[in-house]
Amino acid sequence: MKVTKVSKQTKQKPSTKQNYGKLLTSTAAAALLDVNQSTVKRWADEGVLKHVRTAGGHRRFRIEDIFEHKKPSHSKIEQWINLLIDHPSPYKVQGNLLLLHDEYGSWAKAMGFITSVMVEFGERWRSNKIQIHEEHLATHRLERSIEQISDSIQTAQRAPLVLLATPSQEFHSLSLCMLELCLKELGWKTIYIGKNTPTSNLVECIKNGTISVVALSASKNFQDAKVLKKIITDLAPVCIANNTKLWLGGGGAWPDPPSYGVRFRSFLRLPSPFDSES
């Protein structure tokens, strides 16, 4: 979905803002959607929920967009949770993922929706509404289905290579599978190192000289900001020496902005390998 910016210029042209009708704050939108304010902000930033920005940078929502979002999304998240804990065949999950891609128009947007499903999974697990084995089964099934779709996407032999990993002690690797799918759609080649990867191993891989980007994911569970900062400090010189970019994503406590590399908050702003900046 498109995010329209109400910038300083549009302030001088009030008709644009007037055309957008009565606007709601994040708090009001959250109350209508029966979720907390941070969820509304995340949905807005991921492009899942349409919004505009005020000149001061605050998110504002149209009531029509809130109602449009409320109907399908809530029941859709519920349907996905039921699908994943209901011992589905991998084909059924894959089929539903492909339909989701059709509906959203890109894997980046579809994976934004799947993130919302996983966040809800986490909430239900935390409040004991879902048992550990159900969460494990669902994550594993989803991971395998996403991997199979990724494997079926061909990218050019000479396309630039992105290495995907999570840092030491980080076991939340589903985000990497989701990222891999988004990257392959854009035309990147990927190498999946996966979870719990020591920085020293990443350094060795970068020194190989064939990697264009190292993409690291740290989940919300990784709140040790010092450790994450040190990973960046250790990787930066070897990345610079080998002309390798560093992308940092997930809800972990990465410094923002980092001393080297780019901090991502969703899959939406991933560059294409054909962009001159990539």
Ligand code: B12
């Ligand atoms: C599945 C899951 C697990 C699985 C992971 C399996 C796997 N293969 O991934 C297992 C069972 C291993 C697990 C373990 C644990 N988990 Co867990 N887990 C989850 C769950 C439900 C989903 C994780 C996920 O995939 N999220 C979806 C990803 C894609 O979201 P994201 O990380 O925010 O990333 C977003 C963006 O930043 C971007 N992105 C991510 N990475 C990157 C990278 C790049 C380069 C880019 C461009 C973008 C990008 O994509 C996403 C889209 O917006 C979450 C719930 C949640 N809120 O996420 C809990 C959760 C993260 N886990 C939690 C906990 C507590 C744990 C354990 C400590 C439990 C325990 N007592 O053992 C352990 C810790 C293990 C460890 N050391 O890492 C808590 C963390 C609480 C907190 N501190 O806030 C959560 C939030 C659950 C909860 N509600 O309480 N978990």
